[in-house]
Amino acid sequence: MDLDLKDKNAIVTGGTRGIGRAIAEQLADEGCNVALCARHRATVDETVAALAGKGVKSWGGVADLADTKALRAWVVEAAGAIVVVGTTGAIEIAGPPRPYASAKAALLPYVKALARNLAAKNIRANMVSPGNVYFKGGVWNVLEKDNPDLFQTMVSRNPMGRMGTPTEVANAVVFLASPRASFISGTNLIVDGALTQRVQF
Secondary structure: OOOOOOOOEEEEEOOOOHHHHHHHHHHHHOOOEEEEEEOOHHHHHHHHHHHHOOOOOEEEEEOOOOOHHHHHHHHHHOOOOOEEEOOOOOOOOOOOOOHHHHHHHHHHHHHHHHHHHHHHHOOOOOEEEEOOEOOOOOHHHHHHHHOHHHHHHHHHOOOOOOOEOHHHHHHHHHHHHOHHHOOOOOOEEEEOOOOOOOOOO
């Protein structure tokens, strides 16, 4: 399916590895120009070159999402994007509630409010909630090496018998970001292989 993203412009934060990298690559595959940022210059430059090899325009910058001033400055540099994709990595994988879960929960009503407030301007806001996503160098890969028994326990909790991949999450993100999802706004799309037991309504 052509997602009508050719010659559109996108910003992807955390775009050099894992889910962010998969999103950036799929956007480029759809003909979308991509501006991305991450914390390390070497990986930014490598990713920008890879995306440019797909025949699109690509830009990269070094910015830490925890540094609001630096992030804002980079967004200004990459101005002109009509699609903005923000990614955050898992903070903790076990134990009591952590900042990631709290921040994600707070985003639900925030995104819904954004969607309603911006709808008249034809601006959509959606979010994607991934389940366990495995990739080399990611948190689950580290756990697999450091604590294989716990890793297998976490894998076994997935009804599909495996963890997801960055590409599977990116499929959902890029669709939501595209004009093909023109009447979808204010939603939280769960991409977790039926891991969670909550109901969307």
